[in-house]
Amino acid sequence: MSNETVVLITGTNRGLGLGLAKLYLQQPNTRVILTARSNTTAVVDALPKSNAGVLHGIYKLDSASNVDAVALRESLTSSETGVSKIDIIIANAGIGEPFDSVLDAPIDALENFYRANTLGPVRLYQQLWKDLLEKSTNPKFILISSALGSVTYVDKSPCGGYGASKAAANYFVRKMHMENEKLTAVVLHPGWVKTDNGQAYADAVNVSEPPLTVEKSVDKIFEIVSAATKEGMSGNFIDIMTGSDILW
Template identity: 35%
Template sequence: MAQVYLVTGANRGLGKAIVETYLARSDVTVIAAVRDPKASTSKALESLPKGKGSKILLVKIDSSVAGDPAAAIKDIQAAGITHIDTVIANAGISDDFTPVTKVSIDAFQRHMDVNGYGTLYLIQAVDPLLAKSQNPKFVAVGSALGSISGMEQRAQMPSAAYGPSKAVVHWLIRKLHFENPGLTAFCVDPGWVQTDMGYFGAKTFGMEKPPTTVEECVKGMVSVIDSASREKSGGHNLVWDGSEFPW
């Protein structure tokens, strides 16, 4: 049975690189979820190099829109896809770096809508198709900034909007692991990467650029995802380099 991957936030940064990596393999279907399938960056995904027998399907998922994931699943099924093996919940925002005493309610809510609620919408929508996979995996992009027990390791970075939204993601994924014995659910922290989001953070803190390249990060993330099993990875907060960060 051909492997089917669904990647959200697929037309830029890490998402695009993940799509490109899997699409280059033979006999895979990559479902690229984007906010606007008509955008030039989205359409460009269809021209990416493909392995023998592989194909790509664009679907609309705006993580801030509650009904988008369920509507996308209907489109996926209409295209003849009957199962999904791996979901990579990559879409997210991080555009506010203020402390708890200064963060605006609007920024807090915006991050929670996209990162927190968006992940829950996706989990619930893909569940029926993941259940039809022989080895289903749900992978969410996590963050050290969402860690509670490891907070002292990132205490110098104000992230009162982004951090709590990722803490919600962490909780959902860990609980998903315990509630679904047939599913491998875990988080992967990409670290600080040279994407648009990463460069925004670097500029905010007076740095030239983030330390990790997209290529290096995605190579590590894909390796972690490919080798993941419920026994060794399920319910864990992993890092792109294969290490683990506390919840």
């Protein structure tokens, strides 16, 4: 296992997470750890039956849960089901709805956004850094965020809770980069993708459908993650389609 690249991807039951799972499992000398909020059996059924990489396991992880993050660490460090390191964490899990204005957004919905989208990635980092990610010679923490989390580009679209939670998550990942000299920490905007969440946002802004396929998005994500270095992309907010920085 020491010679393998070990990748952990969260939120793999559908959309970008499932697309990333399929792509990383195609890579040789790669061990892939997946998480899903529920119905891990459905994830297994959706994956190809033959892969160049190794599926280490699929674990339950609700990104809003403190308990699940601890249980994940315990499973991944156990002598029976554990791994010796993690090289790449792709924090993809999160929630996108409801799409509301600040005036109309229920406070409990805003709290849910923050628990899942902001604190979820922080929980992963806190639970998995010391025992696993730090053991890598080239540790990477990748946040799948959104341009809707850019404070510079705030507009009138009805995404106050979602955008604010992503903006806060972006801050935490940039802070990880500043605090941790060993870690490559990158925030990615995956494009406006044809996923359930992407379509829900399209419906909210009266657009027929998002422009980007899951396959195109995950291919670009893979390219950027593979190329990311501490000296290069770390600490940046990157548009995967252009490779350029997005203003915070």
